[in-house]
Amino acid sequence: MRTGIFMAAVLASMLLVSAAHAASDPDSAKLSKSTSDHTKFKALQQEFNSGPEVTKACLSCHTEASKQLHKTEHWKWEYRSPEGQLLGKKNVINNFCTSIRTNEAACNICHIGYGWKDDTFDFTSEVNVDCLVCHDTTGNYKKPAGLAGNVVTKAMEFPPGSGNIIKPIDLKKIAQAVGKTSRDTCGACHFYGGGGDGVKHGDMDSSLASPDQALDVHMDALGLNFACATCHMTEGHQVPGSRYAPTAQDKGDAHVRGKEYTSNPTTCQACHGQAPHKKIAKLNDHTDKVACQACHIPKFARGGVATKMSWDWSTGGKMGPDGKPLIKKDAKGHVIYTAAKGDFILGENVVPDYQWFNGKVGYTLFSDKVEKSDQPTRINHFEGSAGDGKSLIWPVKIMRGKQAFDPVNKRLAVVHTAGNDDTGYWTNFNWEKAVAVGMASIGAPFSGKVDFVTTESTWPITHMVAPAKDALRCHDCHASNGRLEKVPGIYIPGRASDHAGWLDTAGWALAALTLLGVLGHGLGRVIVSKRNK
Amino acid sequence: MARIYIFKRFERFWHWAQAALIIFMLLTGFEIHGTYALFGWEKAANLHTTAAWTLIGLWLFAIFWHFTTGEWKQYIPTTRNIIAVMKYYSVGIFTDAPHPFRATQLSKHNPLQRLAYLVVKLFINPLIWVSGLLYLYYNDLTASKIAGVAGLKLGSIALVHTAAAFMMLAFLIGHLYLSTTGHTPLAHIKAMISGWEDQDEPARELTGNGAGAPAARAS
Numbered sequence: 001m002r003t004g005i006f007m008a009a010v011l012a013s014m015l016l017v018s019a020a021h022a023a024s025d026p027d028s029a030k031l032s033k034s035t036s037d038h039t040k041f042k043a044l045q046q047e048f049n050s051g052p053e054v055t056k057a058c059l060s061c062h063t064e065a066s067k068q069l070h071k072t073e074h075w076k077w078e079y080r081s082p083e084g085q086l087l088g089k090k091n092v093i094n095n096f097c098t099s100i101r102t103n104e105a106a107c108n109i110c111h112i113g114y115g116w117k118d119d120t121f122d123f124t125s126e127v128n129v130d131c132l133v134c135h136d137t138t139g140n141y142k143k144p145a146g147l148a149g150n151v152v153t154k155a156m157e158f159p160p161g162s163g164n165i166i167k168p169i170d171l172k173k174i175a176q177a178v179g180k181t182s183r184d185t186c187g188a189c190h191f192y193g194g195g196g197d198g199v200k201h202g203d204m205d206s207s208l209a210s211p212d213q214a215l216d217v218h219m220d221a222l223g224l225n226f227a228c229a230t231c232h233m234t235e236g237h238q239v240p241g242s243r244y245a246p247t248a249q250d251k252g253d254a255h256v257r258g259k260e261y262t263s264n265p266t267t268c269q270a271c272h273g274q275a276p277h278k279k280i281a282k283l284n285d286h287t288d289k290v291a292c293q294a295c296h297i298p299k300f301a302r303g304g305v306a307t308k309m310s311w312d313w314s315t316g317g318k319m320g321p322d323g324k325p326l327i328k329k330d331a332k333g334h335v336i337y338t339a340a341k342g343d344f345i346l347g348e349n350v351v352p353d354y355q356w357f358n359g360k361v362g363y364t365l366f367s368d369k370v371e372k373s374d375q376p377t378r379i380n381h382f383e384g385s386a387g388d389g390k391s392l393i394w395p396v397k398i399m400r401g402k403q404a405f406d407p408v409n410k411r412l413a414v415v416h417t418a419g420n421d422d423t424g425y426w427t428n429f430n431w432e433k434a435v436a437v438g439m440a441s442i443g444a445p446f447s448g449k450v451d452f453v454t455t456e457s458t459w460p461i462t463h464m465v466a467p468a469k470d471a472l473r474c475h476d477c478h479a480s481n482g483r484l485e486k487v488p489g490i491y492i493p494g495r496a497s498d499h500a501g502w503l504d505t506a507g508w509a510l511a512a513l514t515l516l517g518v519l520g521h522g523l524g525r526v527i528v529s530k531r532n533k
Numbered sequence: 534m535a536r537i538y539i540f541k542r543f544e545r546f547w548h549w550a551q552a553a554l555i556i557f558m559l560l561t562g563f564e565i566h567g568t569y570a571l572f573g574w575e576k577a578a579n580l581h582t583t584a585a586w587t588l589i590g591l592w593l594f595a596i597f598w599h600f601t602t603g604e605w606k607q608y609i610p611t612t613r614n615i616i617a618v619m620k621y622y623s624v625g626i627f628t629d630a631p632h633p634f635r636a637t638q639l640s641k642h643n644p645l646q647r648l649a650y651l652v653v654k655l656f657i658n659p660l661i662w663v664s665g666l667l668y669l670y671y672n673d674l675t676a677s678k679i680a681g682v683a684g685l686k687l688g689s690i691a692l693v694h695t696a697a698a699f700m701m702l703a704f705l706i707g708h709l710y711l712s713t714t715g716h717t718p719l720a721h722i723k724a725m726i727s728g729w730e731d732q733d734e735p736a737r738e739l740t741g742n743g744a745g746a747p748a749a750r751a752s
Contacts, residue, residue: 282578285672474575480567491688494567494574500692507699514703518710521622525714528627 039176048171051114051151052127057175059126066126068237074112075129079244085363087244092363095311095379095401095455096194099366099414102441106418109143110189117148119441132171133188137179140169141188146418159420183209183219186228198305202350202397203463207303215303217467233265241266243460248291248359248384249392268292289490291357291392295472296465299349300397303464306334310345312402313415314452317429325429340417340426342402352395352461354487358384361458366442369410372453376400377412379457386489393487395461402454404435408447412455414438539641540728544604547595548725554588555701562698585665592658607641608651615644626714636730649704657700664694 038044043057059066069075077100078088089107093099100107108116113128115121122128130149132141143149144166146158152166191197191206198205213220218230232241241247247264254273255261264270272292277283286295301307318339320326325339330346337343360383364370370377379401384391404413416437417425425434431450439446477484478494491498540548561581564571572580599605617633622645624630634643642650667674667682667690674682715721716731724730 282582288672288675474578475570475573478565478567478574478578491686491691493565493578493691496567498688498691499567499695503692503696503699507696507702510699510703511706514706518707522710522713524627528629532629 066129102416103418105148135178202300202307205305248357306346309347310400312343316342356384356391357382357394358390376454376456397459399457405453407451535732660697
């Protein structure tokens with residue numbers, strides 16, 4: 001009897017324990033990792049009428065945040081390269097929308113600040129830092145174009161007189177729900193670089209907001225579900241992995257806890273190390289020459305969003321039969337011509353170009369002379385070679401363009417495109433006026449003449465990493481006219497252009513002559529034996 | 534007609550296994566080189582590597598066998614009667630003249646064969662073997678600090694390896710043809726399969742012999 005009670009007690013306690021255990025699991029899954037519930041903060045329990053008001057509230061607890069952000073490229077849009085070029089969005093020209101200068105009110109909705117509409121913007125202002133654009137978790141935070149990055153808290157008509165009403169957003173709700181950055185917050189700008197979804201990069205577009213495994217093996221929403229910051233491991237708001245300071249070759253081992261690293265944590269090697277191929281070890285023999293991305297991103301723009309491959313500004317300004325600015329679309333409904341921007345060529349599932357890249361990128365800036373010639377002006381170019389010991393073969397997107405320049409002063413043009421004024425090209429279609437305003441903004445001379453020059457820019461392909469089974473196969477490169485056909489300075493078994501022509505000629509000649517010799521000899525024997533019979 | 538046991542069991546196995554591997558490696562090797570597509574590059578490269586290791590294994594056994602049995606002496610070159618043999622293949626073979634050489638157990642190869650096989654063993658094989666291993670371990674090579682090899686270019690290694698492959702191909706063509714030059718077209722091939730060679734006359738003193746096998750003459 002006693003043992004019976006004892007056994008029952010043991011059984012009951014076991015059940016209780018396991019029940020308690022079982023209960024703790026779903027709880028821990030739900031448990032917020034943050035120690036703060038932002039809805040409970042007094043500072044956030046108020047109506048906000050502007051972005052800076054929210055930032056002020058944020059700074060009441062996060063006292064150092066703006067000071068940190070002031071030191072970032074996300075804030076400064078300026079970067080001095082090791083080679084001494086002054087880069088960053090504020091200073092470079094590209095062959096998409098070309099330049100932010102005189103277009104700040106439109107372009108700078110992607111600045112992490114409020115109110116950068118011209119040169120008078122105060123880069124030392126702490127309240128002008130926009131916390132919400134990165135830390136919003138509601139998806140409701142919007143920075144409409146034309147308002148210099150400011151947000152709308154009361155319904156307003158914009159542009160004035162257009163009849164277009166911008167709906168207000170509820171800053172209080174958004175502020176109370178702040179959290180970590182996500183693919184959505186980063187993507188709000190980075191997916192739309194170049195002025196639209198997928199336009200600029202080719203390996204970043206809105207399809208990465210919730211990608212499947214085939215599109216991105218790491219960000220796979222139902223799998224590893226990486227956020228951008230999982231690789232771009234940010235400390236003190238400094239986001240590593242900028243393309244202005246790329247790591248073309250990482251010879252370090254996988255980062256482990258407890259060790260200090262000064263190297264870029266964003267590289268493949270920072271997690272995967274130097275010998276990531278366990279099943280087919282021979283593949284590890286490629287990592288000294290070939291960037292991981294070259295094989296593991298077989299194509300870019302794979303998510304169903306087209307990227308711009310070419311942009312010809314010179315054909316802009318055409319009006320349709322209705323007298324309105326012309327717009328042309330292709331069979332898929334993609335815009336391939338607008339009067340405001342000229343002709344585009346779009347691409348999906350694009351096979352990248354491949355180049356040696358050592359991490360150095362040279363830029364053609366406003367101050368550089370450009371010549372109109374058969375060779376395109378390289379807006380930027382990747383440096384590197386087979387022999388410099390620092391280069392790997394990288395996949396890149398080559399963006400081709402034709403854009404305005406001053407044929408007398410031989411300078412790339414700064415074009416005032418956006419803006420509801422008398423000189424903005426997108427509304428008035430007058431190049432001379434638009435360039436005059438643009439050039440004046442940087443204090444550059446302008447001859448009054450506008451011509452067009454062909455340009456090329458190079459973009460690293462490093463996102464949209466496919467699952468291993470979709471990586472390139474040997475024959476994609478180990479062949480003539482394969483993917484690496486044009487990559488010089490390296491012997492690729494199977495690529496005919498690497499062969500010593502004399503050896504193949506001599507070798508086959510030797511074999512053929514031997515064959516001819518023995519056939520002749522044999523023939524002689526046959527003839528002789530027949531004659532003898 | 535006399536029958537004489539020339540090729541021992543291991544020797545025959547070694548010969549035919551090597552023949553198959555070499556032909557297979559020429560086939561896969563020239564695909565890797567980019568001459569044609571047959572298996573697909575990846576498969577060709579894998580098969581070529583597997584066959585290479587198999588052949589290296591076989592060679593190690595063969596080298597061991599050659600030295601422990603003394604068979605290596607079969608390849609000691611001699612100029613004795615070499616002119617006679619050359620004359621036979623260029624003239625005598627067409628006039629039904631007797632072969633100036635008779636194989637014996639201790640002197641299997643005529644002076645031309647000795648020379649040809651010696652070139653294969655001491656020149657072409659090592660060239661393929663060494664360049665092939667350098668090819669296979671190119672990465673470790675360049676990563677190493679060993680003077681002389683660390684700076685080797687893959688292109689140079691591939692060049693030597695390919696050149697050696699062409700030599701092997703030429704040898705193979707010649708060898709295949711010469712295998713038909715016995716007293717019947719299949720006589721040599723049959724001997725290489727069974728080990729027994731038919732000889733219509735017993736070995737004669739005047740036919741000469743290799744310097745390495747005087748004992749055979751006495752017996």
